[in-house]
Amino acid sequence: MKLLQLIDLRYGLFMGSFGGVFQTVELLLKKLEWKETRKSLIAGALAGLSLLCLKKEDRPSIMLYALVRSGESFVAALDMQNRFPAAISKFQHYDTLLMCLTAGQILYTYVHKPATLNSTYYNFLLKFGAKDVRAIKVVADKYNGQPPDVGLITELCSDRGIPLDHCLRDGGQRVNICRVIHPHQTCERHALSFSTSGFVRSLFLYAPLQTVIVAVFVVLRWRGGRHLNPLQMAGKTLLAICRSAAFLSLYCTIAWYVGVCSRGIIPALTPHINRLSLCLAGLSVLLEMKSRRMELALYCLPRALESAFNELHEVGLVRTVRHGELGLFCLAAALLTYCHQMYPESFKPSIRGMLQFFWGQPKTALLPAPRKVSLTTAAVRDNRSRISEEERATLPKATSFSHFF
Secondary structure, eight states, rough: OOHHHHHHHHHHHHHHHHHHHHHHHHHHHTTTTOOOOHHHHHHHHGGGGGGGOOOOHHHHHHHHHHHHHHHHHHHHHHHTTTOOOOOHHHHHHHHHHHHHHHHHHHHHHHOOGGGOOOOHHHHHHHHHTTHHHHHHHHHHHHHOOOOOOOHHHHHHHHHHHHOOOOOOTTTTTOOHHHHHTTTTSOEEEEEEEHHHHHHHHHHHOOOOOHHHHHHHHHHHHHHTTTOOOOHHHHHHHHHHHHHHHHHHHHHHHHHHHHHHHHHHHOOSSOOHHHHHHHHHGGGGGGGGGHHHHHHHHHHHHHHHHHHHHHHHHTSSSOOOOTTTHHHHHHHHHHHHHHHHOOOOGSSSHHHHHHHHHHHHOOOOOOOOOOOOHHHHHHHHHHHHTTHHHHHHHSSOOOOOGGGGG
């Protein structure tokens, strides 16, 4: 009984039914000789009903993750079919653009509307934002045009040991934001010290995470009969940890620096301009390896979508629908099964392996339409095709270590 209390069997039932329902429905529709496209869509949508096995409060996070991943794979499948113009397909910085958009939404609500954020994620932001909740409340009141909370500011100044008139001006009618955020430093010096301490805090987050990832990677390669240079692995791991820590540190530093300085640059600062200015924090993702940028953006996207929906719901622009998360999850599951069956290459290897755990190997796959290639590219491919099988076997196999980060 104690073991059953520790382990939530709902997740096991959800995972089992998610794969079982799909396999069952697919076999039934195969007997009816339905087309593969229609069969995968319907089987996936019905498999999405397995979300009912989870608790109501756990469903939105699972739904948002599936919705984001299904959108990513569906866009990749459309690109494989050459459905987008060449200019759109060749653009290489959608990951940075998406990261900037999510940063504007997340960082704005972190200060001004924290109730719209997921509580666990909000605590994560508080930890790495490294600011007193009372100071954040003072900043929010200032930017929203509300009168200063004199009692809160007095308590904050008393705890920090600074005179009250350093934070309040004009008889308590104006607040000096800089003194509230960094009472003993200039903005530039605070940005430097904050980024340094933030880098150290981030190391404690990314060092264990990257170490576990590398350990799993090494074990898989060892089981496959391939051995890696330990010094090279250690160097790449250390570099990856430092890059990730620098990213998170710069992300938080830009957010606070822009949030404080934008008020002085733009006196009539509106919420929309404040959001746009906070988008600059997303540029810090450029410190990460290219293979990790989109993953970070997709991690932040569900949090930003949830926050945006809650914010719109507060002002009455959207309404909640009963079992709406179930309908969206069924849609996401249908798109995932469609892409998995027809365009398995639209998924990253890690995601594709997870889906194969649920649904098995794709039964069929539609080949993407051939892209237009230049004469130079065609000549190179023609020369490569002339290499004999014996010569090809002696060529070294290319391995992208950065993909596993």
